[in-house]
Amino acid sequence: MTKILAVANQKGGVGKTTTVINLGASIAVHDKEVLVIDLDPQANATSGLGSTEADSCGIHSFISGENSLEECVVSTEIEGLSLIRGARHLAGTEIELASQDEREFFLAEALSTSDLSNYDYVLIDCPPSLGLLTINALVAADGVLLTVQSEYYALEGLSHLIETIKRIKAHWNKRLKIFGVVLTMYDKRLKLSREVEEEADKFLGKALFSTRIPRNVRLSEAPSHGKPVILYDAYSSGAKSYMSLAREVLSR
């Protein structure tokens, strides 16, 4: 049974894209099939996986029903990791979608009429907002994977994000649940990191993955080479932490 996970947080720069790319790659090397969907107009997951933005046969034409899943899917350097590419003009989609009926269901509709049986996991990279693109991801998903940066503002926004998830579950997607929460850019030497960890543990309990993603410069260098960190520097603390997270995800 394919698991569709939205990787979301309206706070910007908290490691959503880095998690989609590297968790996706780490799951794929466990002999699984993973599909990454780049729903962010910045198209960072697309370039971080070495692909170029889609003029056609990308997320835009998939959501609108112009192209099928098979026409849009491209491969990456990792066997078992496939991608539906993002595009900058997706930013205009949000304003376009706003005036349509069923505007929250476009992605859910496109996925439910596609054959996902080849995939064990679908990871959706969301933009930093609670606008229509992220709402589309939450309506289409089975679960939400929250990335929480070990910083004050990131923690502050968490309750609002959880409220939004509850609202989406009540109105549009009964099966939506919080699949898990991962602390990113964690530095055990910093008091701030430990304080955020304590709060997140109290607030989230079992939903919090025990894997912490450390701040590791190799994670921020890898995208400029268009590779997941496991191909760029497999022995780095960043690569090892995403392998550990993949094992936790596979066991849930």
Added chain:
Amino acid sequence: MTKILAVANQKGGVGKTTTVINLGASIAVHDKEVLVIDLDPQANATSGLGSTEADSCGIHSFISGENSLEECVVSTEIEGLSLIRGARHLAGTEIELASQDEREFFLAEALSTSDLSNYDYVLIDCPPSLGLLTINALVAADGVLLTVQSEYYALEGLSHLIETIKRIKAHWNKRLKIFGVVLTMYDKRLKLSREVEEEADKFLGKALFSTRIPRNVRLSEAPSHGKPVILYDAYSSGAKSYMSLAREVLSR
């Protein structure tokens, strides 16, 4: 003559809010009057300045014309630094605005009918997107201050942001210009930081401020105390760099 600056970048987590709060405070201590407008539904600038979200008399009622500027402005712990508070339900505003006529002009309209003569600078904190809220800020502003994190994805998004600014200038706001670009979270020990600096210098030339904002943990601790860094730890490298940036801004 009041200068209205939008602090913008669709890339998330690049230091927009940190710059609005700390540049604002550093300009204010040079015997200037500064107004911060929190246009981000996350309302981080509001909490980072020690204020609580506005139910009424905040950015929402100011933009809609329900309340005047004088009714919405609140003071902060820094003399000369005032604030129009943000609010979470602002996220719904973008979807609401989408169907209105003149939807790009709401903030410009509210500011042009207000008395700004008390203020030397107005700094608008933008959300991490190129949606209607950021467009409203760019239409209302005299200039844009871009914060660019010293990382690959942040640099990648720059050309798209500059294209958007040119489009806004051509269609809706003839006076809009790039006021300046500041590199944030700069770490001179990292090759990535130096590479981003080289690219930014080539791409932006004189628009690039010579001040670099270093990565400094005191900047990320200050918001949890609701204070600008100049009140939290005035001798930190973070505080000193924003004072240096303020001097550069005042000289432009």
